[in-house]
Amino acid sequence: MSIVRRSVNPHFSPQRIWGLTIRYVYLLRGSWPRILEMAYWPTVQVFLWGFITQFFAQHSNYIAQAFGVLLSAVLLWDVLFRGQLGVSISFLEEMWSRNLGHLFVAPLRPLELVAALCFMSLLRTLLGVVPATFMAWLFYHYSVYDLGLPLLAFFINLLVMGWAVGIAISGLVLRFGLGAESLAWLVIFALAPISGIYYPIAVLPEWLQGVAFCLPSAHVFEGMRAVLIEGRFDADMMLRAIALNLLYLSIGCGVFLWCFRLARRHALLLQIGE
Amino acid sequence: MTEIAIRVAGLRKDFGPVRAVDDVAFEVAAGGVTALLGGNGAGKTTTIGMLLGLVLPTAGRIEVLGANMLRHRERVLPRLNFSSPYVDLPHRLSVRQNLTVYAHLYGLRRIAARVQLVSREMELDEFLDRSTGSLSAGQKTRVALAKALINEPDLLLLDEPTASLDPDTADWVRRYLQAYQQRTGATILLASHNMQEVERLADDVIMLRRGQIVDQGAPGALIERYGRADLEEVFLDIARGTGLAARAAE
Numbered sequence: 001m002s003i004v005r006r007s008v009n010p011h012f013s014p015q016r017i018w019g020l021t022i023r024y025v026y027l028l029r030g031s032w033p034r035i036l037e038m039a040y041w042p043t044v045q046v047f048l049w050g051f052i053t054q055f056f057a058q059h060s061n062y063i064a065q066a067f068g069v070l071l072s073a074v075l076l077w078d079v080l081f082r083g084q085l086g087v088s089i090s091f092l093e094e095m096w097s098r099n100l101g102h103l104f105v106a107p108l109r110p111l112e113l114v115a116a117l118c119f120m121s122l123l124r125t126l127l128g129v130v131p132a133t134f135m136a137w138l139f140y141h142y143s144v145y146d147l148g149l150p151l152l153a154f155f156i157n158l159l160v161m162g163w164a165v166g167i168a169i170s171g172l173v174l175r176f177g178l179g180a181e182s183l184a185w186l187v188i189f190a191l192a193p194i195s196g197i198y199y200p201i202a203v204l205p206e207w208l209q210g211v212a213f214c215l216p217s218a219h220v221f222e223g224m225r226a227v228l229i230e231g232r233f234d235a236d237m238m239l240r241a242i243a244l245n246l247l248y249l250s251i252g253c254g255v256f257l258w259c260f261r262l263a264r265r266h267a268l269l270l271q272i273g274e
Numbered sequence: 275m276t277e278i279a280i281r282v283a284g285l286r287k288d289f290g291p292v293r294a295v296d297d298v299a300f301e302v303a304a305g306g307v308t309a310l311l312g313g314n315g316a317g318k319t320t321t322i323g324m325l326l327g328l329v330l331p332t333a334g335r336i337e338v339l340g341a342n343m344l345r346h347r348e349r350v351l352p353r354l355n356f357s358s359p360y361v362d363l364p365h366r367l368s369v370r371q372n373l374t375v376y377a378h379l380y381g382l383r384r385i386a387a388r389v390q391l392v393s394r395e396m397e398l399d400e401f402l403d404r405s406t407g408s409l410s411a412g413q414k415t416r417v418a419l420a421k422a423l424i425n426e427p428d429l430l431l432l433d434e435p436t437a438s439l440d441p442d443t444a445d446w447v448r449r450y451l452q453a454y455q456q457r458t459g460a461t462i463l464l465a466s467h468n469m470q471e472v473e474r475l476a477d478d479v480i481m482l483r484r485g486q487i488v489d490q491g492a493p494g495a496l497i498e499r500y501g502r503a504d505l506e507e508v509f510l511d512i513a514r515g516t517g518l519a520a521r522a523a524e
Contacts (some may be wrong), residue, residue: 003364005384013381015378015381016378016379016381018378019374019375019376019377020378020379021380022375022377023371026367026368026371026375027366027367030366052418077476096363097363097365097366098361099361099362099363099364100361100375101328101358102363102421103361103363103379104325104327104328105327105351105354106351106376106379106380107351107352107380107381108379108381109346109348191509197341264327264328265321265330266289267287267289267320267328267329269329270323270328270329270358270361
């Protein structure tokens with residue numbers, strides 16, 4: 001049997017996606033600081049907000065109703081943040097290593113690269129957030145898994161929103177070069193105040209509430225509070241979050257493909273580097 | 275009839291007001307070695323980038339291995355590969371890991387065996403598990419070449435394949451390329467401004483100056499036509515606009 005296969009799948013290829021995924025796993029496996037870094041911030045956040053929660057538990061009726069609101073919020077916020085960063089950082093690795101030219105001379109389609117980035121983002125998010133959930137259980141006797149099945153819906157929605165933002169940012173970095181790299185760390189934080197992570201959307205000015213509900217994250221965090229405080233799962237909220245995520249994921253992929261085309265027009269795939 | 279591996283017509287690339295490639299047309303015969311020869315800024319790398327589909331042309335047609343590269347590049351990419359000193363492989367990955375990743379991207383089977391075989395041919399066995407970034411320039415060039423050969427391409431595009439190599443390593447690379455071409459019958463297009471390399475490897479030379487083709491022919495025929503001792507003198511005539519190049523311009 002020949003090693004070199006002549007008819008390579010011209011369409012979406014799981015083997016090519018897997019090939020890229022192991023490229024990022026190799027990188028991760030060979031660098032313990034990168035692995036530690038992933039778990040570092042979620043763990044720090046859990047400690048910080050754990051103490052704040054303990055304080056409010058003694059002083060606030062609202063928090064007393066649901067001890068886990070803040071801890072759940074901080075863990076879910078990290079899913080969104082890690083989801084976006086997981087896509088952007090893996091893409092930046094290609095830019096830093098000046099490897100894009102080789103990648104796109106191979107029969108790799110841009111959307112296969114995007115799929116590999118998303119899969120890697122899932123792995124990075126799980127590696128980062130899961131240890132923090134155990135810390136929360138160990139030190140504060142709070143298990144985010146008590147949210148039950150709704151937790152899966154919250155996780156998936158926040159992860160996909162992170163992907164959408166990360167994919168769009170990767171496209172912009174491809175088009176505008178590593179000078180735009182800081183977008184990878186900044187953009188998601190701009191969405192935090194209107195995502196209602198630590199407070200209900202009703203706290204925001206009325207005009208801003210409309211803007212907030214354009215974000216899947218606002219629906220997720222409202223849904224989380226509904227489960228924790230009122231003990232009910234708001235399916236409508238989740239359906240709206242899913243619909244918005246589909247829209248934003250399409251926009252993110254569209255931005256990436258548009259920037260990829262511009263990068264080919266401006267010969268950036270041959271020039272990009274540190 | 276000679277089979278054509280690359281057919282280019284009316285190829286043009288503008289970067290704003292700068293015309294990097296200007297109405298270029300040429301054909302590359304299958305199963306031979308063709309060189310794009312020109313000084314810095316002559317348009318060699320941009321032309322190779324357009325042939326690979328990494329750069330979109332402003333105008334023109336490109337046909338590679340029978341496929342329109344502007345519309346159906348994915349059909350022929352599995353049969354191509356390339357190497358360039360301007361595009362790196364990830365430094366933090368080991369040689370084996372880099373080759374494994376690309377073997378997957380090219381859809382190969384029995385990947386470990388293929389990686390082993392290519393590394394043996396490139397004399398990389400002892401470096402296989404070292405990080406690519408820790409290798410010397412010559413070793414990195416051999417790794418890049420191993421990556422370029424991982425799918426045993428029918429068409430190999432090489433941008434300055436021996437740039438920054440010592441004479442011994444450069445000679446090794448040239449001997450290997452000759453042997454590979456003869457063994458597989460592959461087509462090789464190389465961009466270079468190393469005259470000895472071009473004279474030794476190429477059956478056909480395309481001379482580029484300021485984005486335009488100024489001459490084309492076998493190295494011996496060009497030397498004879500310009501009445502010079504070697505290709506380097508021909509190149510200098512063309513680059514400086516002296517000798518036959520000056521008379522042709524008049």
